[in-house]
Amino acid sequence: MADGSNRYAALLRGVNVGSTRLAMADLRRLVADLGHEDVKTYLQSGNVVFTSPPTKDEILAEGIERKLADELGLRVPVLVRDGGELAAVADASPYAGKQDDPTRVLVAFLSAKPTAAKVKDLTVPAGEHLEYAVIGRELHLHFPDGGYGRTKFTNAYLEKKLGVVATTRNWKSVLALRDLTEG
Numbered sequence: 001m002a003d004g005s006n007r008y009a010a011l012l013r014g015v016n017v018g019s020t021r022l023a024m025a026d027l028r029r030l031v032a033d034l035g036h037e038d039v040k041t042y043l044q045s046g047n048v049v050f051t052s053p054p055t056k057d058e059i060l061a062e063g064i065e066r067k068l069a070d071e072l073g074l075r076v077p078v079l080v081r082d083g084g085e086l087a088a089v090a091d092a093s094p095y096a097g098k099q100d101d102p103t104r105v106l107v108a109f110l111s112a113k114p115t116a117a118k119v120k121d122l123t124v125p126a127g128e129h130l131e132y133a134v135i136g137r138e139l140h141l142h143f144p145d146g147g148y149g150r151t152k153f154t155n156a157y158l159e160k161k162l163g164v165v166a167t168t169r170n171w172k173s174v175l176a177l178r179d180l181t182e183g
Contacts, residue, residue: 005037005051006082007181010064011109012046013077013155013167022046022074030067042176046076047169049180057081077165079109083181090178092135093171095142102172103147108139108158111165118162125152139166 010031015022024041027048032039036050052060057080068074081089090096095105119134128151131142139158143151148168158166169177 004053006054007038007049007051008036008057008060008080008082009042009086009177009181010048010050010061011079011081011167011169011177012048012064012068013079013165015046015076020074020076022068022072022076024048026072030071031064034063034067040180042180043173045173047173047177049177057085077111077167079111079165079167081109081177081181083178086174086178086181089135089138090174092138093140093174094133095131095140096171098142099144099171101147102175103170104143105171106141106143106148106168107171107174108141108155108166108168110137110139110158110162113137114162114164122158122161125157128153141168 014020024044027046028039028041031048031050036052038051040049041047042049060080061078064078065076068076089107093105099105113136114134124130129145130151130153133140148170155166155168
């Protein structure tokens with residue numbers, strides 16, 4: 001961006017799945033109220049893209065988390081990536097070229113890079129067929145025989161095993177968020 005601002009995507013964990021309901025209009029308003037510009041949501045699952053001066057991901061995430069808690073009483077983990085990070089995530093996928101079905105290739109965004117020991121100890125639940133690769137603060141997933149809907153290799157499982165917050169998006173969403181944050 002010519003004005004020195006960056007495009008960011010904030011990924012909310014567990015919104016509009018289960019009991020945590022959040023209208024995307026409310027999410028856009030809250031993010032705009034924080035002073036961010038050109039705020040857009042993608043789908044109904046807690047993805048919001050915005051422009052802001054260069055700021056650490058964690059600081060942006062904390063601001064959105066605090067606003068959600070203060071104004072709506074929602075305690076929702078938020079992970080933020082900038083456009084460059086999302087482009088790198090898309091480029092790094094070891095599975096994107098293996099699959100035409102975007103529901104079988106996913107990325108779990110992590111709040112921090114997990115320790116090597118935790119990654120080494122991560123295992124696929126018995127009886128499940130999937131591939132994964134941890135690259136930095138992301139875990140790339142490939143379900144060759146089906147989608148994410150029936151797996152036990154969920155955000156909650158990853159959080160327990162890796163000790164970090166996780167929120168997962170399918171490949172179509174990853175590419176859309178990358179495109180929405182391109183400079």
